Amino acid sequence: MSEARGRRERPEPPEPLPAPTVDAHTHLDACGCETAADVVEVMDRAEAVGIARVVTIADDLAAARWVVRAAQWDERVTAAVALHPTRTATVTEDEFAEIERLAAAPRVVAVGETGLDYYWDHSPPQAQQKWFRRHIDLAKRLGKPLMIHDRDAHDDVLRILREEGAPETVVFHCFSGDAAMARECVDAGYLLSFxxxxxxxxxxxxQEAAAIVPDDHLLVETDAPFLTPHPHRGRANEPYCLPWTVRALAALRGVSDGEMAEITRLNAERVFGLDELPLAAVAETATAADARSS
Known part of the structure; x- marks a missing residue:
């Protein structure tokens, strides 16, 4: 497997979780995966410590094409497809039409990550908001969850969701708000992924926000290869690193590690319909996918 570009060495694996869970948001391509064999290698490392499944996320059109293939290479992998808000400055209608087609694939379980990012200045707010609204509409038309990227844009993200009418299921990936925002999101029916x-x-x-979210509104993720949890902050992240975050959440919420893993697994299975996905497609297309990637 190719090492993620410019990333530091991976930490040693954590102690396995006492129960399996799901990484609700990761970027396997940015972790260095290119081929089916790479994906299997990463997922074997993850499964060894209790990470049974992952949702691998696209943030541009090339990544969207790749994650749809990756979700066919290993039954432990599903995908989400969208254009990241920092990629929206020059989107064309033809590009978005391809995103729409890819998002409809059976093993694509969410439209994301989409939303607003006012930290970086790669795309003007007007463009970000336009395409955020288009992604909201796409999620509603497909009947799939909307996975939100929200960085320094809380008020506008919540406002646009109200104006457009949110899809039935909304997930705030890498939730970054405080307890007050968490309450507002929960009251609106949204899920928060930490x-x-x-x-x-x-x-x-x-941490105060994470402590008050009801069990049925809670997910956990790595956002790998970014945001490696303590005590390995700054090193390369991968789905197998998720147990450190699960254990931190368990401590904050006063439950056992096994309970936390079980809560987040059941929520991910419910939200993303993981037990309803067609698995036959994996076996039928894996050989062809391997041929394309070699």
Whole structure:
């Protein structure tokens, strides 16, 4: 497997979880995966510590094409497809039409990640908001969850969801708000997914938010290869690193590691319909996919 470009060495694996769970948001291509064999290698490492499944996320058109193939290479992998808000400055209608086609694939379980990012200035707010609205419409038309990227844009993200009418299921990936925002999201019926930052020592507002989210609104993720959890912050992240975040959430919420793993697994299976996915497609297309990637 190719090492992720410019990433530091991976940490040693954590102690396996006492129950399996799901990484609700990762980027296997950015972790260095290119071929079916790469994906299997990453997933074997993850499964060895209790990560039974992952949702691998696209943030541009090339990644969207790749994640749809990757979800056919290994039954432990599903996909989400969208254009990241920082990629929206020059989107064409033809490009979005291809995103629409890819998002309809059977093993694509969400439209994402989409939303707003006011931290970076790669795309103007007007373009981000336009394409966020288009992704909201796409999720509603497909009947699939909407997976949101929200960085320094809480008010506008929530406003646009209200204006457009949110899809039935909305997931805030790598939730970054405080307890007040968490309550607002939960009241609206949204799910909150927590990543490595909830383990950071300087993340008290985020930890307070994680402590109050009802069990049925909670997911956990790596966002790998980014946001590696404490105590390995700054090193390369991968789905097998998720147990550190699961254990941090369990401690914050006063439950056992096994309970936390079970809660987040059941929520991911329900939200993304993981037990309803066609698995026959994996066996039928894996050989062809391998041929294309070699």
């Amino acid at each position: 990543a490595g930052p909830v383990t950071f020592r300087n993340a008290k507002p985020l």
